[in-house]
Amino acid sequence: MLSARSVIGTTLAELGEDYDNLWVLTPDIGATLVEFRDKYPERFVDVGLAEQACVGVAAGLAYDGNIPVVSGMLPFLSMRALEQVRSDVCYPNLPVKIIGTHGGLVGNGGSTHYAVEDLALMCALTNMTVTSIGDPLMVGEVIRQSMTMQGPIYIRLAVGKKDKVLYEPGEHEIRIGKGIIARQGTDATIFTHGTVVAQALDAAAELAKDGHSVRVVDMFTLKPIDEELIAQCAAETGGRFVIVEDHLAYGGLASRVADVVADRGIHLTAFERLGIPQVYAGFGEDEELRDKHGYGLAATIAATQRVIAAA
Amino acid sequence: MQNTENPHTVEELENLAFELRSKLLHLCGTYEGAVHIGGDLSSADILTALFHHGLHVDPTDIANPTRDRFLLSKGHAAVCMYIAMSMRGFFSYDGIVDTYGQLDSAYGMHPCKVQLPGVEASTGSLGHGLPLAVGMALSARGRGESHRVVTLMGDGETGEGSVWEAAMAANSYELGNLVAFIDRNRQLMTSFDEERVFLEPYTDKWAAFGWNVVHIDGHDMGALVQAIDALPASDSRKPTVVVCETVKGKGVDFMERNLAWHAGSLGAADLDRAMAALQASREKESV
Incomplete structure (x- = not known):
């Protein structure tokens, strides 16, 4: 594989x-x-x-x-x-x-x-x-x-056991410093990186069944961060952001995005961050740990529903 | 590994070391902040021997790939290195004294490769020079180049684990083109090292790590020259460590083996006193 x-x-x-x-x-x-x-x-x-x-x-x-x-x-x-x-x-x-x-x-x-x-x-x-x-x-x-x-x-990288090929060769331009719109959508944007992109795509597919159009951005470069894409997603998806990552919820991508939002004065309707809380996480398989610590598939779907429903 | 363009006798090198110490004190008396004068003075003879005798370097061609590489792992002795290099023609001494430590100066407490390209690496945090030197020695080997990579560490610095990681790597990769000088002044910042941290049996430690060990008086210019001249060929298979027994503050009696002079500054009166002590020490040694 x-x-x-x-x-x-x-x-x-x-x-x-x-x-x-x-x-x-x-x-x-x-x-x-x-x-x-x-x-x-x-x-x-x-x-x-x-x-x-x-x-x-x-x-x-x-x-x-x-x-x-x-x-x-x-x-x-x-x-x-x-x-x-x-x-x-x-x-x-x-x-x-x-x-x-x-x-x-x-x-x-x-x-x-x-x-x-x-x-x-x-x-x-x-x-x-x-x-x-x-x-x-x-x-x-x-x-x-x-x-x-x-x-x-x-x-x-993660560990490789569950890596998925997400993009066909040539499907997206891959350039260091530029995020990838892995799935188009207009109701909200999920920003993520690494192996969690696959989970975010699953969440978006699940939400589509209820008629929600959810964008997924693979922000594989955290630094320098693609500021233009963040601004563009705020404008095109109603200022509704979910950030999910396999990293501490504070200090990783969510913080990078929040900095851009604050520095550029971008208006958001809703912002949720899912990631590892300040705990030492213990043993378990990847999905079990993500679920336990609140950033698995179900949590991602729920958070996205909340930002879509936000007034 | 020779300064072949302008060879010096041992006596001439001793004179250069005296001049280096005088310039060090002068800078210390001019600059208002603290200078690591103790460890500068213990390294002064070693750096003189290297820059005026041992290192094959050309101040007018600092990027020549065949030059010997010198890394000051004990980066807090930067002033001593800057001045030794200025005396070899790399920089102007006035430029160092006039700007040292000031905003946008290339000359500061620890050497910065970006601001001062004549130095080989940015150092300062201890225990970093030897791993860097191992990388440079591997690079030379990979390209079939015969220059040496030389670093100067303090003995206190060898408390850092990364030094011994690199020592093992140098042995594993048989880097005979790597030479580490150690300024064994037996003082840390706040204590004498055999009181609190036992480094002895020091030369045995290096030998046990597979290094060729040379043990000399680091203030005996003849011994330094001899150690440099007797270094194994750069294509040999064992890295060499030259453990130099030194005195922190060497040459200024009130600074010698005095914990108060790890770093310090000299007022005008102190500068006169220090210069007089340096002169007296020289006269005593030449008797």
Whole structure:
């Protein structure tokens, strides 16, 4: 099955040919990277369980004109190595790409293994571009586009088990910094990112049965955020917004959208945010955890009904 | 790894180190804020030996791919590095003294690659230089280049876990083109390190991590030159650490091994006193 995770390896192995300065680094997370490792062993670096050194080494490579990709589990890359990401990579604006899994309540590893604060942390960093992707084909496209970027980028994935191809190749223009209207609608907009896009599309399909026309926006770039699209959706869907995400409800996409709304003085009729509350979430399968913590399919449908009904 | 254009004798290098210390004190007396003078003075001989003897660098061609890379991991000794570099011709000393720490100056408390492209990396937070150096050494290896990557760390800094992560990586990747100098002044900011944090047996630790260990007096210019000249070839398979025994505040008696002088500023009277102490120390050593 095509998963976002497997696409990392195939895409990097492909790009290794075009870019002889592309390096791949990992702190002992490499199953998906074997294609690159086998093809370019001299540009593959596994430092073992040492996230801080891994990001620092990547920065050292980038200072010397290389394009390093660090791949690993995001809870550790985004938090244990946060200072290296901030001071070694973002401060000198080096083209280091951080790509990883376990964004959100996924993988049933418990709270040590869920990256749920990562988008808030990464969006806070000057020079960092921040993305969250659920569609495997998009992962390849974003990695390819990122190769010519000057500064750093963070690419967040879930775990790959339940990844769905959402868009046919060529169906949407995929451009870093631009949101995708995954489904058209006029009554309300659901903004989301990552694997939750599939859930939002299911919610919109369900709501259509009751005659509701719900737009779904895949805001896969959280920073820089697509301000124009937010303004456009406010104008075209009655100022009715639902934001759903597999991240803390505060600090992620909902906060990014709220900032744009406040800064630009956009008039909204209703605004609801669904995401992880300030709890350590515990064990369970992805959907069970989303339901338990109030941002699953049923909650998304209910929230959308409420914003549509709002006066 | 040699300053071949303008080779210096040990005595000339000692004179340059004295000049570096004098300029450091002068800046410390001119700038109103605090300068990390203690750790600057302990690093002064090492930085003189590197910039005037050891490093193959060209101040007129700072992006030359064959240059040795130098990273100041103990970024708080930035002033000492700026001045050592100015004496090699990278920057103007007056430019440093006249603008240090001021708004929009390229010269501040910790080196910034964006504002001052002549330095190799932005550093300051401790424990970051060695991982960066490992990346640069890997890059050199990948391109088949024979330059060295050299970093200077403080011994207190090696309390950071990231140093040992990088030490393991350097050993695993057999980076003989990587050299770490350690300013072993045995002081942290608030304590003497063998009182609170036990780093000993220090050279054994590095040897256990697979490094080639050289242990010298970091204020003995002859020993520094010898250690640099005896470095293994850059295509060898073991990284080298040069543990330099030093004295924080070296050369100014009232600052030596004095916790009050981790960082500080000098008024006019203090500056005269410090200059006199530096001169006295030099005369004592030359006897």
